[in-house]
Amino acid sequence: MKICHLTSVHSYRDARIFTKECQSLAAFGHEVHLIAPGAPCEKVNGVFLHGISPGKGNRLTRMTGTVRQVYKKAVDVDADVYHFHDPELITVGLLMKAKGKKVVYDVHEDLPKQIFRKPYIPLYIQKPVSVAIDFIEKNSSRLFDLIICATPHICEHFKKYNVRRVTVKNYPRLGAELRPRDEQIGRGNYVCYIGGLSADRGLNVMQEAVSFTKSNLYLAGRFFSRKDQNRFKNTTEGQVKYLGFLEKEQINELLANSLAGLVVLEENEAFSYSLPVKMFEYMSAGIPVICSDFPLWREIVEKYNCGICVDPKNSKQLAEAINYIRDHPEEARLMGENGLKAVQEEYNWESESKKLIKAYGMLINFNKKEVNISENSNA
Missing domain, CATH: 3.40.50.2000 (Glycogen Phosphorylase B;)
Structure with missing residues (x-):
């Protein structure tokens, strides 16, 4: 498949997105693209990189401007599958779904809970913001073809909203160990x-x-x-x-x-x-x-x-x-x-990457009534 990963927040060198997921999918034989702020427009380690300009101005301006750039670039790539990593890209995921594309939402953290840990959000609006994000995230997830979760706890969070989900933990890669003398x-x-x-x-x-x-x-x-x-x-x-x-x-x-x-x-x-x-x-x-x-x-x-x-x-x-x-x-x-x-x-990326590869292999045949990749799924 032609797969396009999207991020408006993370570096193109992000370990989970680029080093682990993108490179694992590319090594398996998929054509993999990554759209990310500041990325060079070249092929690196089997992955086609597409850079967008990091947003300028206040946080809201940066967020909306960067999201528009990601969407335009995503349309240009014209992939079979769009795999996005940031909640602010939910709208992009929905737009790509409306175009008939397969869409994967990669959930790195329990965002509704993390809102209470964001120092830039005033205390008096943290709870309503958390509730609103929880509502948007859960209900939008019903429409996506796959939810990838970084922990079993997050996977359970989406249990009632999408049966097509899998836990892919962010463990280190084998071969990257530094064994001290x-x-x-x-x-x-x-x-x-x-x-x-x-x-x-x-x-x-x-x-x-x-x-x-x-x-x-x-x-x-x-x-x-x-x-x-x-x-x-x-x-x-x-x-x-x-x-x-x-x-x-x-x-x-x-x-x-x-x-x-x-x-x-x-x-x-x-x-x-x-x-x-x-x-x-x-x-x-x-x-x-x-x-x-x-x-x-x-x-x-x-x-x-x-x-x-x-x-x-x-x-x-x-x-x-x-x-x-x-x-x-x-x-x-x-x-x-x-x-x-x-x-x-046990705690290595090689074991987790098998789940990712298996989930992508099933994307073509996904049917909500037939497929349930549980948080304990193994390849």
Whole structure:
């Protein structure tokens, strides 16, 4: 099939969209196109890229202007299947469906719940905005040919609205593991966090926790608020060091020498049922994970003995976990090995990509009364 992926928000180099989904579909033999902001107009790793201009002005202006660009470019590509990744492209999906095209909605997060975590949305309108988005998203999804969900929790969210759905988790690719040499374990006197930086993602708790340790905290990623950015952007001395946004090779070097990777997200419905890719990237790098004590995450950590779960609100408990990892290098090494083994055996993109390929293979013959790809679907 001729497949066109659409995003108005993500980079064309986004790991889930480009590296995993687009390249997997192209490797299987499909003709794959990707429309994304700032993309070069060329073929890269088997995928035809089509760039649009990133929106300018305020958020609403950028959103509407970029969406129009995506739609025009999508019409020009004239694909058999349109696979979009952002809720703001629901209208584009509906328009392509009206043209008789197959349409896939890839849901990366529980958006109605995430609205309450968006600092740019005033508190007094967050609830009505969440309700409105929930209504639009669910009812529009009835018309799409397939819903791809990043977690089982999201898949359950759409259960009443579309039986044509499958969970495709955002696990790391095999072969991308960075296995530290044994002598490196415990050498670097720091723990790290890679990803979006905000209070609800543990920024303040992590900062406070390292003050109770003799270790450093290295932060890499982008801030969600200007206030936090101003507070940390010049942090180059002391126990907390902000490294900015890192490229893949820089991340590899950071992880190779870390005591452990932190993912202490705040307890809320949006985070508690998530499967943050950073946790599995830490595991694939062969370092212990220190994560929030959510049932879903605890099940993974305990199953493979690959880290320590902590109360994400308790900075002293987090400090104790960091100190334990630092003071027990042999046990930390075993945790890292166990995490790497877990990725190799279970939590990898290769196992998830089979679900994606199978779902696309069934798109031609989809019939709402006949096909039900459940959240537990396996190829």
